[in-house]
Amino acid sequence: MPTPSPVVLELDNVSVAYESRAGAVNAVRDVSLKVEKDSIVxxxxxxxxGKSTLAYAIMRLLKANAHVTQGSIRVNNQDxxxxxxKELRKFRWNEMSMVFQSAMSALNPVMMVEDQIFDVFRSHRPNMSRSDVLKRAKELLSLVRIDHKHLKSYPHELSGGMKQRIVIAIAIALEPSLVIMDEPTTALDVVVQRSILDQIKEIQREKHFAILFISHDFSLVAELASRxxxxxxxxLVENSPAYGLRNSEGHHPYTQGLMRAIPKLTADEVTIDGIPGNPPDLITLPNGCAYHPRCPFVFELCETTKPERYRTGESELECHLFASERRGSHV
Ligand SMILES: Nc1ncnc2c1ncn2[C@@H]1O[C@H](COP(=O)(O)OP(=O)(O)OP(=O)(O)O)[C@@H](O)[C@H]1O
Ligand SMILES: [Mg+2]
Known part of the structure; x- marks a missing residue:
């Protein structure tokens, strides 16, 4: 049997809530997840x-009104x-980094690309010589296939795709073990999106870091990620290997809904089967399974009792349909 890769990110029963005037917004509830070295989840x-909230919680960058209310978050076995x-400042970017949602606009508009990359090294590698930093900056641009001449460019002189590549280059500048990418290509057209995703895969294969890749685009994630x-x-209602997501059999009803919501192109039309209804209010959640008001397979138990986590094959699912007496075994 192959030896398992080291776990880079380990979330154990993590919950995060925002305080609001209307009450606690339960944005992340009891999430457990592992991301191994060399993998894309x-x-x-x-x-x-709650995707971005979870990402911010991992980076310890939650807004002042948000708190981790339970659980543990370990990166490279460090809580x-x-x-x-002080330790956290060192840990971020060195061990874990993040490409933020709408990151393109996060580049400083009045600073040349060179200075934005230099800034990272100046604060984290103060002893590195200027010529070494320049060499490294060039390497980084080559990695994301941007001409070195753009070190002297300002963000407004670059296309959206180029800006996003630079943001990715900055996130991997110090070769962290974990890179969280929150919707890194959503604002880009599909051709640019495709080329950036191919590059992310290529760089990841070369540098072996772990990626937590956040997106609402199910088909894109199923293609890019291993889980x-x-x-x-x-x-987290399901955690499955990506290869198993080609057909709907054996998946959470919500996952099946997301699969059906992928636009299908036929000879003369595009069809999308959305999921009827809306996600619940995170302040007053429904009893039982939060998905039950929208679930086509709902039965009595779903309305009253929270499902536990069950395992079937290589999948983990939170759904009564997979209870041991039906299909799965308890996790
Ligand atoms: N500062 C805040 N105060 C109160 N509630 C918030 C705050 N920020 C986010 N929320 C709530 O937390 C929940 C999760 O938000 P989050 O941004 O994590 O979702 P997401 O999955 O990243 O969504 P998207 O796909 O739109 O980026 C939402 O219901 C949101 O309204
Ligand atoms: Mg988000």
Missing amino acids: GLVGESGC VYALSA VAVMYAGR
Whole structure:
């Protein structure tokens, strides 16, 4: 049997809530997940299901009104929340980094690309000589296939795709073990998106880091990642190998809904079967399974009792349909 890769990111029963005037917004609920070295794990789910909140929690960058209310987050076996402020500053970018949602606009408009890359090295590698930093900056641009002349460019002189490539280059500048990418290509057209995704895969194969890749585009994630984690109303309702996501058999009803929602192109029309209804309010969640009001397979138990986590094959699912007496075994 092949030896398993080291676990880079380990989430154990993590919950995150925002304080709001209307009450606690339970944006992440009891999430457990592992991401191994050399792997890409996709995190998918509809808008508002808690994907970015989870990413911010991992980076320890939650907004002031948000708190991790339970669970542990470990990166390279280090509890991220046990680090002092000073240690955390070192840990971020060195060990874990993030490409933020709408990151393109995160580049400083009045700074040349060169200075934005230099900034990372200046704060994290203060002893590196300027010529070494320049060499490294050029290597990084080559990695994301951008001409070195653009070191002297300002963000407004670059296309959206180029800006996004630079943001990715900055995120991997210090060769962290974990890179979180939150919708890194959503704002780009499909051709540019495709070329960036191919590059992400290529760089990852060369550098061997782990990627948590967040997207609401199910088909994209299923193609890019080795495993796909599906989030609904703050919970991870399924965690499955990507290769198993080609047919709907054996998957959570919500995952099946996401699969059906992929646009299908036929000879003369595009069809999309959306999931009827909307995700629930995260302040007053439905009883039982949060998906039950939208689930086509709903039965009595779903309305009253939270499903536990079950394993079938290489998948983990939170759904009563997979209870041991039906299909799966308890996790
Ligand atoms: N600052 C905040 N205060 C209160 N609630 C918030 C705050 N930020 C986010 N939320 C709520 O937390 C929930 C999760 O939001 P989050 O941004 O994590 O979702 P997401 O899955 O990343 O969505 P998207 O696909 O749109 O990026 C949402 O219901 C959102 O309204
Ligand atoms: Mg988001």
